[in-house]
Amino acid sequence: MAGDGTVQLIDEKGKRVDGRLKDELRPTEIKIGVVKNADGSAEIRMGKNIIIAAVYGPRELHPKHRALPDRALIQCFYRMSTFSVNDRKSPAPSRREKEISMLLSDALTSVVLTDKYPRTTIDIYIQVIQADGGTRCASLTAASVALADAGVPMRGIIAAVASGLANDIVVLDLFDLEDQKGSGDMPLGYCPTLNEISLLQLDGVFTLEQFDECLDLSIEGAKRLYDIQTNTLKQRYADIRAEVAVDEDDEVKEELKEQLNDEVKEELIEQLKEEPKKEEVKEEPKKEEVKEEPKKEEVKEEPKKEEPKKGDE
Amino acid sequence: MGDDYVISEIEKHHIQFLLEQNKRADGRILSEFRKIAIETNYVQKAEGSAVVSIGDTQIIAGIKATLGSPFPDTPDSGVITTSAELSPLASPYFESGPPAEDAIELARVTDRAIRESHAIDLSKLCIVPGKLVWILFIDMYVLNDDGNLFDAATLASMAALATTKIPKVKIISEEPLETEILEEELEPLKIDHYTVAVTTYKIGEYNIFDPNLKEDQISDARITFGFDEQDRIVSMQKGKLGIYTPEEVKTQVRECLNVSKSLRKELMKAISK
Numbered sequence: 001m002a003g004d005g006t007v008q009l010i011d012e013k014g015k016r017v018d019g020r021l022k023d024e025l026r027p028t029e030i031k032i033g034v035v036k037n038a039d040g041s042a043e044i045r046m047g048k049n050i051i052i053a054a055v056y057g058p059r060e061l062h063p064k065h066r067a068l069p070d071r072a073l074i075q076c077f078y079r080m081s082t083f084s085v086n087d088r089k090s091p092a093p094s095r096r097e098k099e100i101s102m103l104l105s106d107a108l109t110s111v112v113l114t115d116k117y118p119r120t121t122i123d124i125y126i127q128v129i130q131a132d133g134g135t136r137c138a139s140l141t142a143a144s145v146a147l148a149d150a151g152v153p154m155r156g157i158i159a160a161v162a163s164g165l166a167n168d169i170v171v172l173d174l175f176d177l178e179d180q181k182g183s184g185d186m187p188l189g190y191c192p193t194l195n196e197i198s199l200l201q202l203d204g205v206f207t208l209e210q211f212d213e214c215l216d217l218s219i220e221g222a223k224r225l226y227d228i229q230t231n232t233l234k235q236r237y238a239d240i241r242a243e244v245a246v247d248e249d250d251e252v253k254e255e256l257k258e259q260l261n262d263e264v265k266e267e268l269i270e271q272l273k274e275e276p277k278k279e280e281v282k283e284e285p286k287k288e289e290v291k292e293e294p295k296k297e298e299v300k301e302e303p304k305k306e307e308p309k310k311g312d313e
Numbered sequence: 314m315g316d317d318y319v320i321s322e323i324e325k326h327h328i329q330f331l332l333e334q335n336k337r338a339d340g341r342i343l344s345e346f347r348k349i350a351i352e353t354n355y356v357q358k359a360e361g362s363a364v365v366s367i368g369d370t371q372i373i374a375g376i377k378a379t380l381g382s383p384f385p386d387t388p389d390s391g392v393i394t395t396s397a398e399l400s401p402l403a404s405p406y407f408e409s410g411p412p413a414e415d416a417i418e419l420a421r422v423t424d425r426a427i428r429e430s431h432a433i434d435l436s437k438l439c440i441v442p443g444k445l446v447w448i449l450f451i452d453m454y455v456l457n458d459d460g461n462l463f464d465a466a467t468l469a470s471m472a473a474l475a476t477t478k479i480p481k482v483k484i485i486s487e488e489p490l491e492t493e494i495l496e497e498e499l500e501p502l503k504i505d506h507y508t509v510a511v512t513t514y515k516i517g518e519y520n521i522f523d524p525n526l527k528e529d530q531i532s533d534a535r536i537t538f539g540f541d542e543q544d545r546i547v548s549m550q551k552g553k554l555g556i557y558t559p560e561e562v563k564t565q566v567r568e569c570l571n572v573s574k575s576l577r578k579e580l581m582k583a584i585s586k
Contacts, residue, residue, distance in 0.1 A: 048358075082396075084358060121555060
């Protein structure tokens with residue numbers, strides 16, 4: 001896949017073709033609950049990438065003999081829309097799609113508490129609506145959020161991003177052109193709270209120094225993505241909490257909603273301010289988030305119980 | 314993977330009981346549509362695209378154009394091919410794998426309405442007769458199934474086509490054939506007819522429009538009509554096991570025609586943006 005390095009991807013001032021610096025992520029936005037039928041879902045827009053992930057389960061597995069006696073099976077299905085790329089993709093599943101599906105399933109299996117749901121399957125369907133490089137990473141990022149939205153218990157949330165070489169310079173979050181014309185590509189899936197790498201691939205030619213730099217840069221990028229993931233989830237829980245505050249009258253409910261929204265917004269704004277700076281400052285708030293994690297799960301469980309879960313039928 | 318859709322008898326009876334009183338479970342009257350939203354130019358990498366929501370039903374359609382050879386029996390016509398995928402992403406009742414009967418029917422009914430209304434002049438897609446024509450792929454993905462996929466699919470396809478832009482092709486030499494695609498010089502695809510499909514669903518003795526998933530599932534029969542903007546009928550498909558009397562069909566085609574006008578308004582509004 002790696003190009004020959006003849007295309008100029010980064011200028012003398014360190015600006016990339018799309019105007020980013022070498023350690024800059026593309027603008028990333030995550031929306032939760034985009035597929036109403038699903039138990040959990042998320043849409044990620046990362047640069048021009050548009051990807052939807054929907055979670056169904058835990059539910060019964062067919063054929064039954066594939067069921068695991070001691071844990072749930074995690075099945076990821078990564079599919080690209082025919083119109084998501086410049087030249088129409090054949091609608092039949094490609095070998096690439098199958099490999100990515102497997103890698104994503106394996107990565108997610110490492111964080112989901114699968115032993116809580118023996119003999120079931122948790123299916124994660126991923127549809128790439130528009131591809132702009134780094135789709136497997138964006139898919140993993142979205143899938144993690146969708147699983148959290150579904151209330152699936154997890155040890156942590158995976159954020160994923162690819163770094164690589166543009167004219168032999170290590171850059172974060174490759175987009176389409178850099179992916180094709182750059183000389184190296186290293187997708188990485190990482191959970192900051194667990195310090196675990198769950199997806200790792202590489203193609204191209206790296207020196208040992210470039211390899212180290214690339215790995216470090218990706219981990220920094222993943223941490224920033226993780227903040228976007230958790231903030232989006234917090235916002236979602238805040239909305240749900242306000243919605244299910246049935247005992248309160250409408251006025252109190254509105255107040256609560258606004259208050260919660262403000263809290264999350266403030267945090268988000270602060271984080272955005274911090275982003276261009278170096279990361280040392282950010283270590284502290286992160287530890288707090290880790291503690292909050294189990295709490296979030298609880299909040300999520302409540303509204304789910306209110307309505308009959310589709311997966312239960 | 315997907316489970317069969319099971320709807321309880323009591324729920325079935327409840328829906329029928331409400332219909333007797335000209336009511337529906339979500340508060341609509343029998344002929345009422347849910348809220349329609351159309352967003353065009355959703356996918357920049359496609360030549361044209363649109364996401365259509367009717368209530369919680371959501372479909373995305375994308376158009377891709379590639380150069381290819383025409384069919385031997387129509388050497389001076391371009392080609393359109395339509396496909397639909399009922400991805401398991403969209404519903405716990407859809408299964409992975411090659412398109413099943415219902416996905417094929419959805420694509421073919423949509424294709425028929427567009428093709429038979431001559432919505433697109435295929436001869437304009439011809440570049441070198443007998444040798445080189447544009448092939449337009451209309452590909453649809455259901456993103457969430459809450460009933461009435463047929464109307465949404467045609468709406469999405471038409472909105473995507475109407476916002477499609479195709480590059481000009483320069484012929485460098487005829488023999489041997491050599492051409493160049495001028496990626497920068499895009500021309501909007503000309504739409505000759507603004508086709509809309511409307512489906513009437515029959516539950517017991519009642520006919521309704523725009524069913525949600527439950528109403529869709531318990532319906533006995535449906536007819537999808539395609540109409541052009543001159544109110545001509547351009548396509549029709551009866552589906553499911555139930556039957557219609559000739560009188561019913563005559564009434565339904567008129568009611569559907571009426572509804573088609575408001576759907577077309579939504580279409581025109583979205584594509585003129």
